[in-house]
Amino acid sequence: MAAFESFRQLVEALRERGEVATVARQVDPRHELTAVMRHMQRGPNRPLLFTDVKGSDLPVITNVFGFRRTVAESLGLAQGDLLRTMVSLEAKGLPVDRVETAPVQEIVKTQDIDVARDLPQIVYSEHDGGAYITAGVLIAPHPVTGAYNASWNRCQLAGGDKLRVRMMPPQHLGRYHAEAEEMGQNLPCAIVIGAPPGLMFSAASKVPYEADELEVAGAWQGKPLRVVRCKTIPVDVPADAELIIEGEVIAGVREDEGPFGEFTDGYVPVMKNHVFKVKAITRRRNAIYHAILAGGTEDLNLVGVPIQAEIYKKVSAFVPKIRDIATPGYVFGCVISIDKQNEDQARNAMLAALGGYSWTKVVVVVDKDVDPFNAADVLWAIQTRCTPETGIYVVPRIPSYTREDVREVHRGKVGIDATAPLSMKQLFERRRFPGEADIKLEDYIGADSSH
Ligand SMILES: Cc1cc2nc3c(=O)[nH]c(=O)nc-3n(C[C@H](O)[C@H](O)[C@H](O)COP(=O)(O)O)c2cc1C
Structure with missing residues (x-):
């Protein structure tokens, strides 16, 4: 069982098996999309593909990792052995594989960028302060050492070329930015939508500050991560992702961001957070846009499995x-x-x-x-x-x-x-019922069982 080297391959495999539910009718990205997603997560919990999202030409997929078994499958690992293998591979980082041309740069946009028009405007919770990117992996090289950090950070779509990002220290990206800021520099940074699964999990993990998370992603997918250089910033990004937002986190500037209904099921109030200036948006011609409901089943797997692995390491x-x-x-x-x-x-x-x-x-x-x-x-x-x-x-x-x-x-x-x-021990032996495992209820209950 090999890991999926791209998000797209994983989505295709889930589609081929009939696991992805498709919503063909038009949905409003303001609240309606999330309301449908909530029903799916509380019910069959399958991946959900919205093909007609009002105001956007990008299809939106969500709940891809609704089950822990999909996390294991995406990394090519057996579920029962997931934590042990993740821990044993973490230290075996693989250097990236640099390529010159990449699917994620089939379309390159550097002029007339408006994030309030060029990306789906998904508003999740009732009191959210606007539309958000919730499934973005932010990657940046360290301003001194060049080691790459990757982390998930919500981004408010402010409009024009501006995003507002929650990335406070001690989170590593916040520390990277603080070091750049001390030198009076902006932090070049790329937001990856639809990253390869290995990178999604290294981004959600507490990898040591000095480690290179692109290399850890390679370890977890069992193959070097294919990367391409961004068009406008000195940052390498996964060549097989769906969409990249290139830009810089500005030094010395903070703006009001929020409120946002976050993963604890409450709201984070308005806070002064970082400002990201977009320089380019590159993407696949037929890009799929990933959206994650904070605190939903998918989010709790993306956050939970790296926590489980970290605790496994210690215990x-x-x-x-x-x-x-x-x-x-x-x-x-x-x-x-x-x-x-x-x-x-x-x-x-x-x-x-x-x-x-x-x-x-x-x-x-x-x-x-x-x-x-x-x-x-x-x-x-x-x-x-x-x-x-x-x-x-x-x-x-x-x-x-x-x-x-x-x-x-x-x-x-x-x-x-x-x-x-x-x-x-003997007093606490759990009862077992001989034959239970082999019983199929339908062999016993007929169609007229209601009588
Ligand atoms: C979907 C998703 C969204 C997240 N959003 C944020 C966020 O907005 N801000 C934040 O500080 N952490 C967020 N996290 C958690 C961080 O990504 C996580 O703590 C990560 O380990 C931090 O990376 P670091 O170890 O490089 O600091 C999110 C995690 C997931 C899976």
């Missing part, structure tokens, strides 16, 4: 037999399923996970017979196997989610040991 130093790590419900907590060999392992797993990822605020450790992806099964384990008197650990004061205006709510961390004591 595996203490616990040899990890079944899997999941982030059911939300990404400020995780569930670690282990094959416990001694009582200390559950506690060590908790501590490693709580310290291993800054956002992680709640950790539950369960036995290997509990499905960490199934929130109901995890609650069952807490209620039947945890000893609250000794099995709940509160680490006071440590911050998790540090967004300025809500950080006091996210202070303190908690670990819950929901594993059964090894000394009582």
Whole structure:
């Protein structure tokens, strides 16, 4: 199983299998597109392709990564082995493969740019302060070392050649910009829509500051990333992406950006954020525009899998037999399923996970017979196997989610040991029902079963 080297190849494979649902009727990018997407995410959760978006000649695809299995498939990895493999590959970065001509530069626009006309004007939540790019991977070389950073950042489409970007330090892009700004320079930067999956996941991951995230993307896709030089800035971008916005993040300028309904399901109020000046838009002739609903199923997979991998890295130093790590419900907590060999392992797993990822605020450790992806099964384990008197650990004061205006709510961390004591192993053996796995209900229930 090989990784998909482009977003387009992945979308094509999903289409060929009949997984992509197509919306042919015209939809309004202001609220209607998101409303339809919400229904899809709460129902069958399939990828959704809008072929007629009012005011735009670009089709819009969303919810491509609605399932974790698609994340694994996009990277050519088996789902059960996803985290272990991602961790083992991360350090094996592959230098990029530079090409001269690229599909993403089939159309090049450098004059008369208006982001309020040239891109779909998707307005997501009720009180959003305008249309946003939500599926853009921003890539920039470090102003001194040249190592590439990649990260996802929402961008407000201000109009003309202007975007406003949320990219505060300690996020690495914010630090890159701060270093350029100290030297009195703008930061050349490109926004990639429809990046190769390997790059999408390196952008969502906490790769060390010094690492080159284009090389990490190559490691995760098992092949060097094909890149081409931008037309107007000294930045390399993925040759096989769908669309690139070339430009600069301006030094010394901040403007009001927001409000924006973000991934915690609330609004980030208006804040002073960075300004991006667009110099060119390049794209494939038949480009597909990717849109992500912050906090929707696709976003929680794109954010969640790198968190799971990072926690796997830390916990595996203490616990040899990890079944899997999941982030059911939300990404400020995780569930670690282990094959416990001694009582200390559950506690060590908790501590490693709580310290291993800054956002992680709640950790539950369960036995290997509990499905960490199934929130109901995890609650069952807490209620039947945890000893609250000794099995709940509160680490006071440590911050998790540090967004300025809500950080006091996210202070303190908690670990819950929901594993059964090894000394009582037999008492906690889960029941099994012989033959259950082979039963097909339709063989037993006839058409007249309502009588
Ligand atoms: C779809 C999506 C949108 C995101 N939007 C933002 C954003 O607007 N601002 C931000 O700081 N982080 C955002 N993130 C999270 C960062 O991309 C993530 O924390 C990443 O690890 C930061 O990269 P860095 O380690 O290079 O700093 C988003 C993540 C995803 C998957």
